[in-house]
Amino acid sequence: MTATLTAPAKARTGPVPAPVRRARRRNAALGLLAWISGILFFLPVAWMALTSLHSEPDAATNPPSLGAPLTLDGYREFFGAGGGNSPWPPLINSMTASVVSTLLVLLLAFPAAYALSIRPVRKWRDVLFFFLSTKMLPVVAGLLPIYLFAKNTGMLDNIWLLVILYTSMNLPIAVWMMQSFLAEVPISVIEAAQIDGARLPTILARVIAPITGPGMAATALICFIFSWNEMLFAQVLTGVVAQTAPVFLTGFITSQGLFLAKVCAASLAISLPVLAAGFAAQDKLVQGLSLGAVK
Amino acid sequence: MSAPPAAAAPPAASAQDPQPPPAAKRPALRAWATRAPLMPALVFLIVVTQLPFAATLVTSLFDWNSLHPDDRHFTGFDNYSTVLADAEVRESVVTTAVLTAVVVLVSIVIGLLLALLLDRSFKGRGIVRTMLIAPFLIVPVAAALLWKHVLYNPEYGLFNGLLNWLAGLVGIDDPVQPEWVTDMPLLAVQMSLIWQWTPFMMLILLAGLQSRPLDLIEAARLDGAGNWQIFRYLTLPHLRRYLELGALLGSIYIVQNFDAVFTITKGGLGTANLPYTIYETFYNAHEYGEASATGVLVVIGSIVIATFALRVVSSLFSEEVSRS
Numbered sequence: 001m002t003a004t005l006t007a008p009a010k011a012r013t014g015p016v017p018a019p020v021r022r023a024r025r026r027n028a029a030l031g032l033l034a035w036i037s038g039i040l041f042f043l044p045v046a047w048m049a050l051t052s053l054h055s056e057p058d059a060a061t062n063p064p065s066l067g068a069p070l071t072l073d074g075y076r077e078f079f080g081a082g083g084g085n086s087p088w089p090p091l092i093n094s095m096t097a098s099v100v101s102t103l104l105v106l107l108l109a110f111p112a113a114y115a116l117s118i119r120p121v122r123k124w125r126d127v128l129f130f131f132l133s134t135k136m137l138p139v140v141a142g143l144l145p146i147y148l149f150a151k152n153t154g155m156l157d158n159i160w161l162l163v164i165l166y167t168s169m170n171l172p173i174a175v176w177m178m179q180s181f182l183a184e185v186p187i188s189v190i191e192a193a194q195i196d197g198a199r200l201p202t203i204l205a206r207v208i209a210p211i212t213g214p215g216m217a218a219t220a221l222i223c224f225i226f227s228w229n230e231m232l233f234a235q236v237l238t239g240v241v242a243q244t245a246p247v248f249l250t251g252f253i254t255s256q257g258l259f260l261a262k263v264c265a266a267s268l269a270i271s272l273p274v275l276a277a278g279f280a281a282q283d284k285l286v287q288g289l290s291l292g293a294v295k
Numbered sequence: 296m297s298a299p300p301a302a303a304a305p306p307a308a309s310a311q312d313p314q315p316p317p318a319a320k321r322p323a324l325r326a327w328a329t330r331a332p333l334m335p336a337l338v339f340l341i342v343v344t345q346l347p348f349a350a351t352l353v354t355s356l357f358d359w360n361s362l363h364p365d366d367r368h369f370t371g372f373d374n375y376s377t378v379l380a381d382a383e384v385r386e387s388v389v390t391t392a393v394l395t396a397v398v399v400l401v402s403i404v405i406g407l408l409l410a411l412l413l414d415r416s417f418k419g420r421g422i423v424r425t426m427l428i429a430p431f432l433i434v435p436v437a438a439a440l441l442w443k444h445v446l447y448n449p450e451y452g453l454f455n456g457l458l459n460w461l462a463g464l465v466g467i468d469d470p471v472q473p474e475w476v477t478d479m480p481l482l483a484v485q486m487s488l489i490w491q492w493t494p495f496m497m498l499i500l501l502a503g504l505q506s507r508p509l510d511l512i513e514a515a516r517l518d519g520a521g522n523w524q525i526f527r528y529l530t531l532p533h534l535r536r537y538l539e540l541g542a543l544l545g546s547i548y549i550v551q552n553f554d555a556v557f558t559i560t561k562g563g564l565g566t567a568n569l570p571y572t573i574y575e576t577f578y579n580a581h582e583y584g585e586a587s588a589t590g591v592l593v594v595i596g597s598i599v600i601a602t603f604a605l606r607v608v609s610s611l612f613s614e615e616v617s618r619s
Contacts, residue, residue, distance in 0.1 A: 041493070041494070047446075136598070229434050290499050
């Protein structure tokens with residue numbers, strides 16, 4: 001099969017300019033296609049950004065108005081709205097829950113991943129599977145007891161309960177990711193350091209940290225994103241005091257009717273921390289999502 | 296609260312033991328030293344995820360409506376027969392399966408095509424990648440609101456606006472203006488989820504493409520293999536574990552999707568999936584026993600699927616160097 005193909009292929013790689021030009025045109029076409037798909041996927045976000053900068057009447061027009069004057073009223077309304085509807089407490093709650101639970105995840109997952117990769121315990125694959133399998137236990141299956149527990153212990157509407165739950169939610173994925181990052185550290189390097197008399201803290205700081213740093217950052221980023229985005233636990237377990245940004249966003253809309261510009265401004269403002277972190281660390285995101293399988 | 300996370304990270308003593316191979320001296324102690332760093336995470340996870348499930352199991356055997364707390368009593372498997380006979384629950388099982396399968400498959404296929412496009416070099420590749428990642432980085436509730444109000448709204452949503460504008464260009468005054476959410480509720484939810492998850496799949500597959508052994512492809516090309524042959528016999532097998540990883544993680548998250556269903560349709564019009572149904576049963580109908588029984592059934596279903604999926608995904612390990 002390959003033999004029959006060889007002849008025409010060789011002829012094509014010859015110094016004839018026409019096929020080269022054709023290939024170039026094809027490349028340009030594919031590049032254009034990539035641009036078009038990129039723009040299509042980005043369009044809703046761009047439209048949301050544009051709508052957020054319009055006045056309410058201009059936002060709700062059909063056909064869409066592109067040339068309407070821009071205004072920051074939507075954002076002003078969102079951030080400045082009086083009457084106890086300030087977005088700051090929910091934003092601070094979300095930040096607390098996401099950052100603290102991410103730190104807790106790292107603290108718990110690193111030793112576990114270490115035990116599963118560098119000096120693996122016996123049957124480490126089974127243990128790793130167990131970690132991932134807890135992720136397949138749907139959260140709704142434990143929601144009611146958690147709700148009742150919180151109600152009876154006075155933990156309802158308490159941000160620290162969300163911290164604990166978000167930690168358990170992200171821990172399995174973090175262990176998986178870290179395990180694969182740590183597995184890339186060559187054992188020989190660690191042994192060489194040991195022969196030189198380095199102890200564990202030194203090995204962690206000088207050998208393991210530099211190699212796995214980007215992977216750890218990716219893990220933290222993904223845990224942060226999933227915590228920031230979480231909705232079901234927050235919806236059921238928080239009320240007024242511990243309300244998080246996503247829950248605030250839905251309540252904010254139903255209680256005030258439909259204000260497109262304000263909805264868009266609020267949605268973008270609440271997505272901003274994740275957007276900023278994700279854009280800034282694209283490569284790490286890729287690395288993290290592929291569980292470190294890319295070097 | 297029950298698992299003090301402060302107990303984390305006591306591995307200091309464990310890993311310093313001089314040499315690994317001879318487990319002659321005090322093997323039991325050594326084994327525990329290796330195992331110790333694992334314990335905080337394991338205990339924490341068991342307490343926070345498995346204990347509540349055990350409690351759900353117990354609750355599912357009780358007739359318990361929180362509006363009639365005095366009437367709580369043991370009923371055995373009554374809740375299960377009630378739930379299994381409930382047409383709504385059965386419908387939401389189908390909805391969950393369809394929703395998950397469609398979203399995962401479509402977003403993997405589009406994600407693969409996009410990854411192949413982005414794997415080539417062209418002007419502005421970085422910008423295109425950034426634009427493509429954006430949907431994954433919008434908070435899911437915000438994305439659902441965006442689709443529901445800003446895109447799908449029949450009167451001033453972008454989709455009907457574009458239809459109107461395009462129709463105006465060709466001289467049609469009254470184009471069709473579909474009621475997206477009412478006319479095609481499940482599709483509306485699926486489209487918004489596909490939009491959010493395609494970038495995720497693309498990122499995983501792009502990582503896979505970029506880790507391909509290029510020398511092998513070069514050799515195949517010299518042997519006269521065409522683009523399609525290279526894709527079929529080299530790229531696709533290499534991508535297999537990335538495709539599996541994407542399918543696994545995607546399924547885990549989409550089976551449990553709550554935000555889109557809750558926001559776009561409020562579970563109406565045949566779009567209630569299992570998480571939403573359970574949420575309704577316990578949060579609004581206050582039927583604790585039935586909600587728990589449904590939860591247990593979901594878990595049984597998940598275990599069956601997970602066992603299958605994990606077996607498939609175990610190929611993720613096959614290429615890794617075993618260190619045990």
